[in-house]
Amino acid sequence: MEPLFQAAIVVIILLLAVIFVSKYVLDARRAELKGTRRELQALQQEHAREYERFTALMSVTSDSLIILDANSRVGFLNAAAQTLFGVDEGHGLRLDELGWAYELQSLVEQAMQYGEPIxxxxxxxARTFAVRVRPLRTGADRGVLIGLNEITELQRLGRARREFVANISHELRTPVTTLHLLADTLSGKTIKDREFSEELIGKIRAQVDLLHQLTDELMDLALIESGQAPIKLIETRAVELVNEAVEPLRPQLERKGIALTLQVPEDLVVLADTQAIRKVLGNLIHNAIKFTNSGGRIAVRALAHGENVEFAIEDNGCGIAAKDLPRIFERFYKADRARARQPGELRGTGLGLAIAKxxxxxxxxxxxxxxxxxxGATFFFTLPAAN
Incomplete structure (x- = not known):
């Protein structure tokens, strides 16, 4: 029995050793796994923070940004791109499913093929976009980053700038050329005819006045469009604004024999910058005189409409063609109404209605x-009523 007992003792000791060693190994492995789990959690948290920073960065830009994988499927869209494409997420979608395959697919293929930004x-x-496609490579993974920046308004402003330069050059060329010809006439010979010399001087003054008006109106328009023109609203009787605008124009009315009717209630009060609105009324009434034949009629009215007062300047002149009506408030746009002007009468600058607007x-x-x-034509505009 003794050998068997001793063998049993050895087996028990070995089992205890195995159990002890196993427990030690398991404890060590458990501790290692806990450390690994903590590291994984830390990595996950860091990844989440990095992704949050990435998405925050992508969301603050107004450009639409898209990341495509090697199969041209969407991996990421920022908020601007989601709005542009009309999707909430877009993950896994193809360009054709976004409706942009025709515009972007060839650019994506070129960027992937050559490995260079395009x-x-x-x-x-009706919209124009500046598109930039940049290839991406992370290890064996490939893809592209697409950025779309809408430049529709930028292009419109560029066209407006070019048109402005062309228009201002044209408007300046006419009076400058006229002044040059008049100067040549004055310097080319001795003028003994006083009446003729006074006529030339009158023409020179008219052209200088036109240049002066053009520069004044350009400055007014620049201040207004930049928001730097101070508008000081005060309570003012509408009839006073109309009378002050009409008074300087009465000689022109009398010269053309135009009958002017004023229909403005005495008790009608508006909130207005008096100097600015006098210019508006003066411009509209002056235009009515210019484009109304001798012996014609002009009526100026003002009526209360709820919280506003509506002014109307009506004439029975040559009127405005339907094709011109949508554009008459544009800078330098001049409707073809030259036939209504008196012989020798100067054309305007083409800025008055833009400034009025x-x-x-x-x-x-x-x-x-x-x-x-x-x-004839009728111009309407509203101002806030003074309550």
């Missing part, structure tokens, strides 16, 4: 025109 301008309907809108009002060609 820039291009893409037109989508900006001034009225700065008061919170609106301005518009109604006309049937050959039957």
């Amino acid at each position: 820039g291009h301008t893409v037109v989508k309907g 900006h001034m009225v809108e700065a008061h919170g009002g609106q301005i518009r025109a109604d006309s049937v060609e050959g039957q």
Whole structure:
């Protein structure tokens, strides 16, 4: 029995040793796993923080950003891109499912093929985008980053700037050329005819006045469009504004024999910058005189409409063609109404109605025109009523 007992003792000791060693190994492994788990959790938290920073960075840019994988499927869209494409997430979608395959697929393929960034301008309907496609590579993974920056408004401003330069050059060329010709006439010979010399001097003064008006109106327009023109609203009787605008124009009315009717209630009070609105009224009435034949009629009215007062300047002149009506408030746009001007009468600068529009809108009002060609025109604008 003794050998068996001793063998049993050895087995028990070995089992205890195995159990002890196993427990030690398991404890060590458990501790190692806990450490690994903590490291994984730390890595996950760091990854979450990095992704949060990444998405925050992508969300603050106004550019639409897209990340595509090697199969041209969406891996990421920022908020601007989600709005542009009309999707909430877009993960896994293809370009054709976003509706942009025609515009972007060839750029994506070129960037992946050559491994270099590619820039291009893409037109989508009425909108224009500057597109930049940059290849991405992380280990064996490939993809592209697409950035779309809408430049529709930028292009419109560029066209407006070019048109402005062309228009101002044209408007300056006419009076400058006239002044040059008149100067040549004066210097080319001795003028003994006093009446003729006074006529030349009068023409010179008229051209200088036109240049002066052009520069003044350009400065007014620049101040208004930049928001730097101070608008000081005060309570003012509408009839006073109309009378002050009409008074300097009475000689022109008398010269053309135009009958002027004023229909403005004495108790009608508006909130207005008096100097600005006098300019608006003066410009509209002056235009009515210019484009109304001798012996014609002009009426100026003002009526209360709820919280606003509506002014109307109506004439029975040559009117405005339907094709011109939508554009008459644009800078330098001149409707073809030259036939209504008196012989020798100078054309305007083409800025008056643009300035009037900006001034009225700065008061919170609106301005518009109604006309049937050959039957006259009526200009309406509103101002806030003084309560």
